[in-house]
Amino acid sequence: MSETVVVVVPDADVLASSVAARLVTSIIDAQAVRGRADVVLTGGRVAAKVLRAVKELPASAAIDWSRVDLWWGDERFLPSGDPDRNETQAREALLDALPLDPARVHAMPASDGPDGDDAEAAAARYSTEAGTPQFDVLMLGVGEDGHVASLFPGHPDAEKAGTAIAVHNSPKPPPTRISLSLATIRSAKEVWLVAAGPDKAVSVGAALGGDQSLPAARATGTSRTLWLLDTAAAAKR
Numbered sequence: 001m002s003e004t005v006v007v008v009v010p011d012a013d014v015l016a017s018s019v020a021a022r023l024v025t026s027i028i029d030a031q032a033v034r035g036r037a038d039v040v041l042t043g044g045r046v047a048a049k050v051l052r053a054v055k056e057l058p059a060s061a062a063i064d065w066s067r068v069d070l071w072w073g074d075e076r077f078l079p080s081g082d083p084d085r086n087e088t089q090a091r092e093a094l095l096d097a098l099p100l101d102p103a104r105v106h107a108m109p110a111s112d113g114p115d116g117d118d119a120e121a122a123a124a125r126y127s128t129e130a131g132t133p134q135f136d137v138l139m140l141g142v143g144e145d146g147h148v149a150s151l152f153p154g155h156p157d158a159e160k161a162g163t164a165i166a167v168h169n170s171p172k173p174p175p176t177r178i179s180l181s182l183a184t185i186r187s188a189k190e191v192w193l194v195a196a197g198p199d200k201a202v203s204v205g206a207a208l209g210g211d212q213s214l215p216a217a218r219a220t221g222t223s224r225t226l227w228l229l230d231t232a233a234a235a236k237r
């Protein structure tokens with residue numbers, strides 16, 4: 001039986017540091033239980049803030065980073081190293097400072113990668129790499145429109161099947177993206193939806209109210225779904 005928990009903290013800075021603390025503890029716990037941890041990162045401003053906060057946490061020294069597998073919930077389909085890629089931003093915010101095993105950093109393919117600008121082939125490649133995923137924690141930002149990862153409300157690609165899918169004509173730039181599918185997101189043990197600021201209040205309120213037209217409302221974990229919000233984002237729930 002999966003539970004949904006809503007945690008509200010005063011502001012975006014406290015949100016980032018408290019999500020970071022939660023993430024570090026969850027990785028430590030997963031490694032104690034399974035010998036490894038599989039964590040799914042997301043893009044956006046809150047995500048980068050959380051990763052920067054992990055860097056500041058002394059407790060992160062308790063993690064064996066060589067046994068952490070990092071995955072991405074979505075990626076902007078741009079050339080490798082592009083500053084707008086979620087991978088580039090995560091590397092800058094945290095990953096470059098960690099003793100990770102490069103083979104366990106599962107970035108989504110870039111548009112100048114082995115499949116060139118064929119987003120379908122790139123998504124298929126990522127699906128193969130992920131196999132049958134066992135994600136301990138899957139983090140998501142939440143869009144003003146209720147999107148998560150690159151699954152946008154009312155967009156036909158949001159309903160695609162497959163582990164990872166190509167998304168075209170995204171309303172949020174860039175237009176071409178790769179995303180985990182909703183079914184894959186829903187296979188994660190814990191899904192954390194992280195949102196800060198007044199612009200998120202309406203979509204957070206609607207998703208928590210159960211509006212199934214919003215991907216955010218359907219992004220649930222098999223064991224727990226955590227809504228991690230600041231006061232402004234929680235204002236309309």
Ligand SMILES: O=C(O)[C@H](O)[C@@H](O)[C@H](O)[C@H](O)COP(=O)(O)O
Pocket residue numbers: 042043044045046047074075076086140141142143144147148149150172
């Ligand atoms: O690639 C992306 O843009 C995302 O992964 C996207 O789903 C993001 O997480 C939300 O749009 C929230 O972004 P903010 O935290 O910047 O509002």
